[in-house]
Amino acid sequence: xxxxxxxxxxxxxxxxxxxxxxxxxxxxxxxxxxxxxxxxxxxxxxxxxxxxxxxxxxxxxxxxxxxxxxxxxxxxxxxxxxxxxxxxxxxxxxxxxxxxxxxxxxxxxxxxxxxxxxxxxxxxxxxxxxxxxxxxxxxxxxxxxxxxxxxxxxxxxxxxxxxxxxxxxxxxxxxxxxxxxxxxxxxxxxxxxxxxxxxxxxxxxxxxxxxxxxxxxxxxxxxxxxxxxxxxxxxxxxxxxxxxxxxxxxxxxxxxxxxxxxxxxxxxxxxxxxxxxxxxxxxxxxxxxxxxxxxxxxxxxxxxxxxxxxxxxxxxxxxxxxxxxxxxxxxxxxxxxxxxxxxxxxxxxxxxxxxxxxxxxxxxxxxxxxxxxxxxxxxxxxxxxxxxxxxxxxxxxxxxxxxxxxxxxxxxxxxxxxxxxxxxxxxxxxxxxxxxxxxxxxxxxxxxxxxxxxxxxxxxxxxxxxxxxxxxxxxxxxxxxxxxxxxxxxxxxxxxxxxxxxxxxxxx
RNA sequence: CGGGGCGUAGCGCAGUUGGUAGCGCGCCUGGUUUGGGACCAGGAGGUCGGGAGUUCGAAUCUCCCCGCCCCGACCA
Numbered sequence: 001x002x003x004x005x006x007x008x009x010x011x012x013x014x015x016x017x018x019x020x021x022x023x024x025x026x027x028x029x030x031x032x033x034x035x036x037x038x039x040x041x042x043x044x045x046x047x048x049x050x051x052x053x054x055x056x057x058x059x060x061x062x063x064x065x066x067x068x069x070x071x072x073x074x075x076x077x078x079x080x081x082x083x084x085x086x087x088x089x090x091x092x093x094x095x096x097x098x099x100x101x102x103x104x105x106x107x108x109x110x111x112x113x114x115x116x117x118x119x120x121x122x123x124x125x126x127x128x129x130x131x132x133x134x135x136x137x138x139x140x141x142x143x144x145x146x147x148x149x150x151x152x153x154x155x156x157x158x159x160x161x162x163x164x165x166x167x168x169x170x171x172x173x174x175x176x177x178x179x180x181x182x183x184x185x186x187x188x189x190x191x192x193x194x195x196x197x198x199x200x201x202x203x204x205x206x207x208x209x210x211x212x213x214x215x216x217x218x219x220x221x222x223x224x225x226x227x228x229x230x231x232x233x234x235x236x237x238x239x240x241x242x243x244x245x246x247x248x249x250x251x252x253x254x255x256x257x258x259x260x261x262x263x264x265x266x267x268x269x270x271x272x273x274x275x276x277x278x279x280x281x282x283x284x285x286x287x288x289x290x291x292x293x294x295x296x297x298x299x300x301x302x303x304x305x306x307x308x309x310x311x312x313x314x315x316x317x318x319x320x321x322x323x324x325x326x327x328x329x330x331x332x333x334x335x336x337x338x339x340x341x342x343x344x345x346x347x348x349x350x351x352x353x354x355x356x357x358x359x360x361x362x363x364x365x366x367x368x369x370x371x372x373x374x375x376x377x378x379x380x381x382x383x384x385x386x387x388x389x390x391x392x393x394x395x396x397x398x399x400x401x402x403x404x405x406x407x408x409x410x411x412x413x414x415x416x417x418x419x420x421x422x423x424x425x426x427x428x429x430x431x432x433x434x435x436x437x438x439x440x441x442x443x444x445x446x447x448x449x450x451x452x453x454x455x456x457x458x459x460x461x462x463x464x465x466x467x468x469x470x471x472x473x474x475x476x477x478x479x480x481x482x483x484x485x486x487x488x489x490x491x492x493x494x495x496x497x498x499x500x501x502x503x504x505x506x507x508x
Numbered sequence: 509c510g511g512g513g514c515g516u517a518g519c520g521c522a523g524u525u526g527g528u529a530g531c532g533c534g535c536c537u538g539g540u541u542u543g544g545g546a547c548c549a550g551g552a553g554g555u556c557g558g559g560a561g562u563u564c565g566a567a568u569c570u571c572c573c574c575g576c577c578c579c580g581a582c583c584a
Binding site: 005015016019030032034086089090122153155156157163214215216217219222224236239241271306307308347348349350352353354365367368369370377379385386388 | 509542543544545546574576577578581582584
């Protein structure tokens with residue numbers, strides 16, 4: 001048997017390891033349509049758990065769900081100049097509405113549309129058109145709406161979960177009477193995202209505004225949460241945009257204020273996507289496969305019966321049922337504990353490895369010896385695969401919620417320690433360049449560059465000259481972290497005064 | 509869209525002086541097994557990515573196309 005369930009290992013070839021984890025955990029696969037993925041039940045269950053938690057948080061902050069069309073008239077997209085520029089190169093366009101059977105049996109698009117329809121890459125424009133109708137008075141504000149939807153962006157280099165042509169997400173769109181209120185909303189939702197990432201996904205994130213060149217097309221300010229993956233690259237895990245009055249001016253989203261004067265609304269938008277599944281994979285998983293934070297794991301506990309004879313089988317299955325009954329009353333993170341007995345006619349070892357690769361937090365084995373002793377054998381996914389602890393059944397049940405909490409915390413702590421280990425402050429261009437230059441890969445088997453770099457905390461101005469310098473290294477300013485105190489300094493490239501350090505990193 | 513690599517059974521792969529397809533794993537059946545990826549025996553499964561061409565004969569040679577991976581370009 002190989003030493004690890006996943007080949008290659010993270011160290012040998014990180015991108016390939018990522019794909020193999022997805023395959024081994026049965027999360028998703030490529031589809032017949034280039035760039036699109038099939039999300040399989042195990043992967044979709046993770047998304048459903050994310051959706052449920054986020055949806056609750058959106059409702060708690062006063063938002064309602066609604067649904068807007070998949071198709072956006074071309075003319076809508078043209079309204080905001082920067083928006084057009086940003087998305088024009090990656091839009092799927094519907095030009096026909098009918099198929100006719102050709103002489104050779106092939107189907108031919110006919111019925112050309114008068115105005116082409118764009119498959120939404122995002123919905124600011126189509127939602128704005130509704131808001132323009134709905135909003136007349138200050139009494140109609142704020143409008144706080146979210147939609148769960150799919151979007152299409154015709155990407156050149158798709159990667160499962162990280163960048164696919166079609167993906168699932170939520171997009172919140174709000175309209176406010178004042179600039180202050182809109183900014184407050186933008187930051188509120190950024191906080192929802194960082195709380196969700198850290199508490200539920202066990203992914204530590206850095207929050208902050210993006211430099212101008214990384215802004216959402218049409219936004220005044222874009223804030224993101226950035227997470228460090230195990231290859232030390234940064235993944236933008238969520239964004240929240242303050243759109244100013246750019247879209248409301250373009251789309252005439254106006255209201256009468258208390259003085260009876262007409263004003264343009266201040267709008268925001270914010271979103272997270274199935275990319276978060278990629279973030280979870282690359283933050284927690286190891287060389288034996290997926291590792292899931294309990295709060296979003298489709299299954300918390302899997303019970304694997306071990307038996308030979310039919311008599312043993314009956315006794316063992318009865319014991320498994322007893323565990324299930326006892327656990328049924330328990331809760332973790334405000335939800336019932338998700339436990340499944342896997343009584344499929346398979347060898348125990350095969351099952352065990354399947355659940356290791358799928359990232360189930362706790363594995364329980366119950367065999368004749370356990371039944372006789374009133375005990376269970378417990379393994380945790382955050383511990384090495386062959387680690388097993390025997391304990392009395394009652395003790396296990398009693399401790400279960402806190403053990404799940406402990407695993408959740410352990411994953412967060414590990415990820416935070418990893419990020420801290422690979423975060424450094426630098427005060428010269430040379431030091432930053434050295435940090436991001438791969439070490440000599442001399443005798444390595446793999447073609448992949450060795451894992452290196454990380455987050456560089458550096459004083460840089462929001463200036464094109466900074467980008468020019470770091471472009472060749474493929475390093476960008478991810479965001480300007482907003483947590484912590486100001487630390488005035490001077491840009492290491494331009495010499496301009498800066499209020500605090502930015503995070504520079506290679507990114508997905 | 510450029511540069512490189514690849515495409516043969518569900519998965520991983522072998523298969524050049526061109527001769528009609530094989531191995532490992534997996535799957536199915538029977539048996540022996542069973543506390544951490546079992547063993548024996550038998551069996552099923554392939555338009556060799558697609559198309560055209562050269563040839564008596566193509567997985568193998570030529571051309572075109574498609575798809576995947578890596579590196580660029582591109583990308584909130």
